[in-house]
Amino acid sequence: MSAFLQYVVNGLTSGAFLALVALGYTMIYGIIRLINFAHGDVVMVGSFAGYTIVTTLVAQHWPVAVVVLVALVAGMAITGGLGMLIERVAYQPLLNSSRLAILISALGVSLALEEGVRIIFGAGFSSYPNILPAANFSLGGAHASYVQLVMFGLCLLLMLGLYLYVHRTATGTAMRALAMDRDAARLMGINVERTILLTFLLGSVLAGASGVMQGLYYSQINFIMGFLLGLRAFTAAVLGGIGNIPGAMVAGLLIGLIGSFSDGYVSSQWTDAIIFAVLIGVLVFKPTGLFGERVAERA
């Protein structure tokens, strides 16, 4: 029983990190029908940005709370800028071309980010310094740290913020309209290019937050970490119903849990096979994901 609870705690933590990334996939897919293969690598860049900041500031003996805050905010700012840069350079010129051309461009960006980071930081693991308090509390036999609790809360807060932004503001409505019909949205006076750019900004900011938190939590990062992360996050986006923001959140947590149970009860070697089998199984019975998609079928 305590093992089970422990898996739940760990699964929810990794699931929350995953959900933040899945949101980026689902938003970007919803708005330009692109599986943004570079998104996992944006998370990775966020992790490395956080790593650089944390190691620099820790060396100068800044207080831990300030270091974490600065790393988080700067990491989010850097990935946000990176996301917009990627959109402008590699995607926007291809928005009216075939969707596969843009997909290959995304694969190119993904590889470029990985290789760029590898050249700067090397191919091995980089380790965040261990600066977070390790204080634990017991939860029905399972252990959860306060850090886990705070990070989980922060993830939920960011997701809630995004949800409210997309569903309650005029810009958010413009985004959803754009996801339904780009031409009609343009005719209604929506600045399509800027709204797409804004979507990339939001998705990438969340990716940065997830990257820095994962670095702080797991400590070990490397240039290839974005691949598996991206794969699982995209799976979560599809599982939740593509374009569906709450769906991506729930499915992210769900995939985190499935992964944690599979690691614990089966073997981590089979985890990805199990995750994909669950996905395929769900799609066979519910072709639009668990919670239904929110994008218009391409006419």
Next chain:
Amino acid sequence: MTPAQTAQAARRRRLTPRLPGAGMATRAAVTGAACLLSLLLPLLLSQYAMSVAVTVVTFAILGLGLNVVVGYAGLLDLGYAAFFAIGAYTSSLLELHLHLSFWETLPLAVIAAAISGCIIGYPTLRLRSDYLAIVTLGFGEIVRIIATNLNVTGGPNGLYGIPAATVFGTSILTSNAQYYLGLFLMAVAVAVTGLLSRSRLGRAWRSLREDETASEAVGVPATKVKLLAYIMGAMVGALAGMFFSARFGAIDPTSFTYNTSVMILIVVIVGGMGSIPGMILGAAIVVALPEVLRPISNYRLLLFALALIVLMLARPQGIWPARRSRPGSFTAPPEPAGEAPAPAGRRSEPGSVLLSVAGLGHSFGGVTAIGDVSFDLHAGEILSLIGPNGAGKTTVFNCITGLVTPQRGSVLLGGRSLRKLRPHKIVRLGVARTFQSIRLFEGLDVAENCLVGLAAHQGRLLARHGLLGRTTAADRRQALRWLEFAGLSGQAHLLAAQLSYGDRRRLEIARALMSAPLILLLDEPGAGTNPTEKQALMQLIRQVRDSGVAVLLIEHDMDLVMGLSDRVIVLDQGHTIAAGPPAQVRSDARVIDAYLGREETESAETVEEVLGWRS
């Protein structure tokens, strides 16, 4: 220009053929020179370069296979390496355990891949193509993970000691020999995929890629055709897998990762989707470019990645995009003597009941689109379905043609129920349709749009005409005849996207008639036509009726309805409120209420004015 127009203009630009100077002769010369060069390559290159060339050939075969799925059928596959792996493992295991030779394992490996193509294809058939991407990716990963974790496949270490292929008793060991074997297998893949592309199946794939709903509505069995794309693609992939394992004598799961799938996809897109020379060129670039960059090894993948982005920005359609059918190539051979010049549909006894709709009802969520609709359509008549917007007219069409399965009531064609039949089956039974928002295969030319319609009465794509059945002279004659009938014979070589609005409507009618229907369902054919076009359209519809095809018409244009119809049915809020000859319906009080609301003081003149009903 509106954004829609801009997008359409962009699409037209994109669809116009590239390489304008490359005529037939140039193409043939280039192809000949390339063949000669590829045969002489071992004389020109070092051993090391030849081993790279063998890898190029392997990826070219893989590209050709994936091209069937992605390029022809338009299905995104991110796990294609799975078939590469299945071919490699099947062949290796059979050689190691049953001591079969390379060539003996060939059919078995290809069959194993075909079966796995079925397995992956089947559950995903109902999914939209974007979901397909992740499901195929998942399938690819599952295959790799299984190979990594099973004992029989050698786990992470893989299999080794796989014998080399032998040709006429000689083992294929040197790079040069491997190169020629690879070249042979590649030639096989080129021949097979080339034949597929020109076959009826190829046309069905292209129509599916352009518009799945329209494709089913003209008689293409979409699920079967999609499955065949997976199977054909998988079989070619297995060929590459066998070659790969025989070449190295050892395989392990790291050769069949997601990255491999991505590399193959890059070959297809960079080369130019749907194009066979494009695949070979794409493979050369994807494999050779990183090799060329080897001297700056630390930066080569970064440069490769940047080159990929630049390449896509510069040529989003790929380096050597698929060639469209040559302009003017569509000429039908002369009519054999004795054949009737006018197109003839399947004849049925005039006046007999063809289609019988009874108690039809359907709701979407809480909205009742149709409550209770009943009518009969007789052979040789034009029956119009009119009613205010939202009356349920198009839903009636969708229920008849199988796009929507009606919740209540029955649809009988000559006594046979059409309920729950797939749209393509219904077309085969003789019910063809057009769409309110025109749905053509924009990227196919006018003649090809028509020829897709043949799928309906060719029936069993596989059995009757063979998988690689080519378009016969009779097929072409028939297409040209219907195009002439619709007044489009001069435009046969244009892309559907290049036609004017009125021509697009007429092409949709010609395409529907290709299926030799008993009944033609027209959904607002008069929308957006000017008075001259309307006259021509009316003439066309009368001719259709006179050729023996009964017409069921949805239309708002009352001139058209009153001028054409033998009988009119009026729907309001999902119910039939009137039926009869035009003159009778026109004066029906309930019809006037439905259109104008219950306003007792409304004068008859106003009604006539508003509806434009003039006698």
